[in-house]
Amino acid sequence: MKNVYRAEKHKHFNQLRSDKALLARSSQIKKIHAFGYRICSSTSFVIKDRTIVIAPENFSIINNMEGFLKFISKIDIPAWHGKDVYINLSEVKKITPDGLLILIAYLNRYKSCNPTPKIGGNSPKEEYCHQVFSESGFYKYVVSSYKHHNSNNVLSVRSDELVRSDEAGAVIEFVRQKFKITDRTLTRAVYTTIMEAMNNVREHAYGDRKNFGWWLMALPEQEENVIHFALADNGRGIPKTIRKKLSEKLPFMENDAKLIRATVLEQNRSSTKLPYRGLGLPTMKKLVDKKKIRNLNIISSKGGYLIDVDKTYDLNKEYFGTMISWDFIKE
Amino acid sequence: MEINIAKDFSITPGCRHIKDGPFSGEAFRKEKLEPLFESNLSEKIVINLDGVEGYSTAFLEEAFGGLVRLLGKEIVKKRLEFISTEEPFLINEINNYMEKAIR
Numbered sequence: 050m051k052n053v054y055r056a057e058k059h060k061h062f063n064q065l066r067s068d069k070a071l072l073a074r075s076s077q078i079k080k081i082h083a084f085g086y087r088i089c090s091s092t093s094f095v096i097k098d099r100t101i102v103i104a105p106e107n108f109s110i111i112n113n114m115e116g117f118l119k120f121i122s123k124i125d126i127p128a129w130h131g132k133d134v135y136i137n138l139s140e141v142k143k144i145t146p147d148g149l150l151i152l153i154a155y156l157n158r159y160k161s162c163n164p165t166p167k168i169g170g171n172s173p174k175e176e177y178c179h180q181v182f183s184e185s186g187f188y189k190y191v192v193s194s195y196k197h198h199n200s201n202n203v204l205s206v207r208s209d210e211l212v213r214s215d216e217a218g219a220v221i222e223f224v225r226q227k228f229k230i231t232d233r234t235l236t237r238a239v240y241t242t243i244m245e246a247m248n249n250v251r252e253h254a255y256g257d258r259k260n261f262g263w264w265l266m267a268l269p270e271q272e273e274n275v276i277h278f279a280l281a282d283n284g285r286g287i288p289k290t291i292r293k294k295l296s297e298k299l300p301f302m303e304n305d306a307k308l309i310r311a312t313v314l315e316q317n318r319s320s321t322k323l324p325y326r327g328l329g330l331p332t333m334k335k336l337v338d339k340k341k342i343r344n345l346n347i348i349s350s351k352g353g354y355l356i357d358v359d360k361t362y363d364l365n366k367e368y369f370g371t372m373i374s375w376d377f378i379k380e
Numbered sequence: 381m382e383i384n385i386a387k388d389f390s391i392t393p394g395c396r397h398i399k400d401g402p403f404s405g406e407a408f409r410k411e412k413l414e415p416l417f418e419s420n421l422s423e424k425i426v427i428n429l430d431g432v433e434g435y436s437t438a439f440l441e442e443a444f445g446g447l448v449r450l451l452g453k454e455i456v457k458k459r460l461e462f463i464s465t466e467e468p469f470l471i472n473e474i475n476n477y478m479e480k481a482i483r
Contacts, residue, residue: 212401214394218433233433234466240434244395248438251400328437 093123100127103137108178109145111346111374117148118366121155128159128166136170136191141178146266147348147374149185150281153206153264154370156190158283167192177271185266201226204267212251217243220267224276227269228379238341239278239377245329246280246373254284254371274379283370286350287312306352306361313347313356345375381423383412386431396438405442413447417459429464429471444474445481453478
């Protein structure tokens, strides 16, 4: 006998049918056999109270800012409310350390949520990206059966609350081994950059909040003489922590990217107000000017600044923290 | 009297304050520099900056700028000398920190 539905119920079944059609169109979703799902968008949907989020092909904030921040926000909203999230990484085909570190920094934020969400996921199908996720130690930060494999290809993610000069030294050792460098002076700029970045996190990022620390990773480019570095935190962000001029405090003058630029170009913008502080980011700029490091990029809150080309840019979604990335090139 | 930072302190000099991490500028100043200023008032102290992985500005400022804040510019500058064959510009940088150090 034909069922007769009331208008609300009819609407509900219509929605369910269109959800099913959308699911069927997505190759990632075909394999999931479940009932009671709800689609949030083409990149995330909910099955049995667990949000499935599909990671972008280009897993990088510096190369795919809009797509990556959208992906992060899809995780952030349910996870922040204690809902479980499954991250589908299968379509990831390109990766830079900044993307991986930002995701790890965000995952760390959810530890304080009540209830604490379970964050799980799968692995990229693409061999190199699978190797990077596995060897970086990423799977330690999520619920996963994948194991961490050490190798000399990827410097696994390091993290601490303190400024760890010994860890910076270990990173430099990795660089020297990778590039077969014996001259210490060639890698000093990388050491200084790491130390300045760690210092900034320790002294400014968290303020009175619990210090969650920093995350650091290095990733050599395949078959090229380049190593990509990134150091991220999930603190208050540079624009909220620097000493602002009167004009910068005006709501209509506020611009995070310009504030980051000012911190790099002007010394002594430290919130400590001490004239001998606030030297870290200007020192990094000097290293860029001397071409000791390249492509230095700072992303914090709603803004970003590319130091090499003196270019500021706005983010379409806020990043809760600061991420500094740079490249070291063997000449 | 010579202090070789790499040999006598650490190959990986750290941050500004002891509470913030190992091998800090404050630790270097307290362990290596201050005792020399207490014991002998005239001997030159040569600081060899070579052989380390690198320096953070916070380490250098706190070690040498911090010493000036503690003992005064004249006393410190009169006794300290620096060697840096690997990165000679570091000497200017340190002198700059000592000049700008305020109590």
